Structure formats: structure tokens, C-alpha cells
Amino acid sequence: MRIATTMPLRKLISCVVLDLDGTLLNTDGIVSEVLKAFLGKYGKPWDGRVAQRIVGKTPIEAAAAIVEDCELPCTVDELISELNPMFSDQWCNIKPLPGASRLIKHFNGHGVPMALASNSPRASIEAKISYQPGWKESFSVIIGSDEVKMGKPSPELFLEAAKRLNSKPSCCLVIEDSLPGITAGKAAGMEVVAVPSLPKQSHLYTLADEVINSLFDLQPERWGLPPFQDWVEGILPIEPWYIGGPVIKGFGRGSKVLGIPTANLSTEGCSKILSEYTSGVYFGWAGLSTRGVYKTVMSIGWNPYFNNTEKTIEPWLLHDFDEDFYGEELRLTIVGYIRPEANFSSLESLIDKIQEDRRIAEKALDLPLFTKYKKDPYLSISLQNNEHHS
Template sequence: MTIGALIFDYDGLIVDSERIEADLIIEAVKEWGAEITYADFGHLFGSVDADHHWEALMARWCGRTLEELEARIHPIVPSLKETQPLLPGVRELIDAAHAAGVRIGLGTGNRLDVLERRLGRHGVFDRFDGIVTRADVANGKPAPDIYLEVARRLDVAPADCLVLEDSVPGCEAGIAAGMRVIACPSVVSTHCEFPVGIERVASLLEVRL
């Protein structure tokens, strides 16, 4: 295929941020009397509209609520994520896309101010030609809205877009948008069952434009 746009997810793909939150979830649930692993909830990472699933899991695991979990971990998470390095292959792919004249997009459930601050530290925020967050669309991943809006802003047909994702909901969103998708699972999602037929890599260093 001709690649007109390269579209990144953020959490778990550009930085290893999902591991931080996942480890805190495991620690909290353990203190509340249950043992869980990434395999018990990794499939939910990548979707910001999964609260009802989390509520059911928390009730089953330890009789606690999502509100209690969020109150426990959310004061801790942001500071731990602030200084994370870019994952291997991110900067190389951005450089390669620019050299090839390929537009670069970012589609994420994160907030724009957070992205500007964290990516700005690495000098790459301004290298994205279009950024779409959950606040910009009606539906989050696994709905295609975020990726379709990225393509619209980049003025590239969805069929000419290559999406890089670490999560199952993110891959489903890219597929639903009619885009080619490559999965690069994080440590949290590596055990998950990804959609049949998509390419899977262990590192972004393996991706070639």
C-alpha cells in the first residue's frame, strides 16, 4: 500500500506508561485481598470508555469499586509518567516519515495539554501534523472516530493510513476506520488476542515505511 499518513497511539506505544498504571492496579487489588495479573485486565487498556467493565471486575476481584481504585492510584500516576523516555523506534519512525514525505498523526485518549508537555520534553510534539484526543470526538476507541478524525485533519484517505497500536481496542478502532494496522503490544497487552490478520511486531524498530 501507499502510505500517506503514519498514525501513532500514545500510551503504551510512544511511552511505556501503561505499565505504571497496571502495576499500581495490581498492588492495590493485592492489598484488598486478591491476586491479579496483566492478563486479567490488559484487554481493557486502550479504551477510555470501559468503566462498566472495570466496575464488574473490581466487584468480582475484591468487592471494591472503580471509584475507590481511582482514588487510590490517580494521585500517584501523573508524576510517575512525566519523565518517561520515548520507546525504541519512535524517534526513528518520525524521522523516516518526515524524510519520506509521509504525514504524521497521533490519535489518543490522553489530553492535549499532557501530550504537549510530555512530548515537548523530547522535542517531538511539533513534529506531529495532526493530533486528535478523546475530547475531540463523540466516541473513543474501539470506535473509529479518533482515527477517522486524524485522517480528516491530515487530508489523507483512511485506506492510505498506517496505524501503530499497542492495544486491542486501538487496533479495532484502526480496522473499523478502514486503515492498515500494525500491533506493537506493550508488556500489559502482549498476552491479549489481537484481531486476526493484522501484522504484529515486538518493537517499533521492526516497522518499515
């Protein structure tokens, strides 16, 4: 079980109101792929600044922003009618964001009433969640922006959700990723937890009552709701996920400072994983093509201390190496989560935290729950029958 927080109880909550796109479902990647292909027909690039402008908007507002910013020779209605079939074909490929299914299952299992309130039309919401087993029946209320006069940032969606839940707005906890959604939740008189979908922009979410890095980091007990019981000795087991590729940096300058061999994988080869997983510190097993299988801690994110401009994957191999391993094939099986990415005032405090992460991971990976993954065929397929090491 997770160590109890020392933070005070904020307010007793009886219902949870959830946003969908960017909060529960990783729709950003699908939206970018569709719009990139569509705009290519007009010789227009898909700009990340446009992507930020449409986060949390209704379809009409988002389409208007795209037509304006990209100077398209079509009307908003024409753009929507052309894009809708393209999006519908891709809803089956959307994956839940890390922690989304766990959260829904947890609240549903404890009888906490949940509403799904999205700026998408009701039919679109139904279509998206139909590919996620158990989701639809877990919500007491599902409401889209086409069922109210005004979508977010108007509070109308959330107020209607509270009404259908037979709850006072003040007893509802909103979980949102976008600024329009957070504005709407506070205007409705609700408590709001923000899970920012815009990278490195959490300073913009000051209106929220709490800002968390990912749904893994939600502590329901702070709101008088049943706590998660799946933390084991300070770590969270997760469904295994897999990364592989050549090491573009291995056992470099950082390794000598940390006293832990570090590796960097190509962001190009891991772009899909980078888009699907929130930043944070994870752990698991690492297989090096000519050496063996080792315990590993892995950082995924922007590394606030070094102010990286791109999201990166940096595994730390928990083993003594005397030489670098540039160019070697590295395969990772990630099985647990430790903590969110954090800011550190000094390099010394960062190193201290990484060493603490190391101790947590080494202890956790000795548990039977995780040792079984050391023999994962994915790790050993390229080891050329070398003897494995721990």
C-alpha cells in the first residue's frame, strides 16, 4: 500500500466527473496523425502551436482554429464533414492513458458515482469508449457538448452532470486535462484536479485545486474517497510494456556522476511509447544484446533539471560496468511505476533522489511479483545464449 499522505483532507466528495479526450483517452496522437495527413493535401504543415490551441475545445471551435491558423480554402462545416469519417476510422486505435482503466475500475468497484462530461458530441463519446471494455457501463452519466447550449469553458456541462448524478456541485470532483475544462469545473463550483496534457505547462493550471503528473498520482483519500490498495512497498505494479532499440549514448558522463550506468535510446524509434506514456520514473528489466539481463530504473520525460526540449527515455542499469555500450541493442520490460517527474534545486538533490529510486527498484524487483519478468523472452531473444546476470 502507498505511504499515507501528510496532506490534509481537502473536502468530502461523493461523485467524480471525468473528461474524456486527453484525460482518459490518448486522443492527441490520433488527432495529430489525421490532421497531418489532411493538411498535407493542401501543402500545409501540422504545427504544434495549432495543436495546443485546440486542446479542450469543442469540435466546431477546434475546426475554426484550424481553418484560421492554416488558412484553409474551406468553411468550418466543410472541414468537419471531411474530417469526421477520418477520425471515426481511428477511434478503434485509441489507447487509454496510463492509469485510466485502473481509476475507472477502482471507483466503479467502490460504488462511487461517475459522470463522463466531454466537449465531444455524445455519439463521438459513445463511439470512442465502445472500444474500452467495461467503460460504458461504469458511468452513471454520459453527457456531450451537443446536449447543452454551451460547452466548456462554460460550466453548463458540469452542472448538468451534477444534476443527473443527483449531487450538489460542491460534492463533485472534476478530473480534467485542459484549461477550458478546469475553468468550467471551477465555474460550476466543483473541486478540480488537473492532469495537464500540455507538456511543461503545469504552471498555467493554477486555477485547479490540485495538479498531478498523471492518473497514477491521484490520491482519492485526499478527497474523502476510497484509497487505491494496489501500491506495494511504495511502488505501483503496471501492465508490462516494452521498448527496444540501439543505445545512442551509454555509460557516458552522467554515469560517472551518478555511479549508475545510464543509456539513451533514440527518440525516433520510441516515439510511439513517448506519446503513450506520461513522464515519470519507472522500473523493470533491461536486456543488453551481448551482456545479459539487469535490473533497471527508467526516467521518461523532459528532465526538468536539465530543461530538455524533447521528451526522452533514459534507463539506468543497476549493475557495475567498466566500459560504455554505445550501439548495443537494449530491450526493456517495464513493470512498475515509482514517482512523477519532479524539479530539483540542485544536481546533488537530483542524484540523491535517483539513488533513492535505485534502492526502491532493487528491492521491488526481488519480489516474486516482478522477478518472473526477468525471464521474459523479449529481453533474451538477442542475447546470443549469453549467461544472464542480475
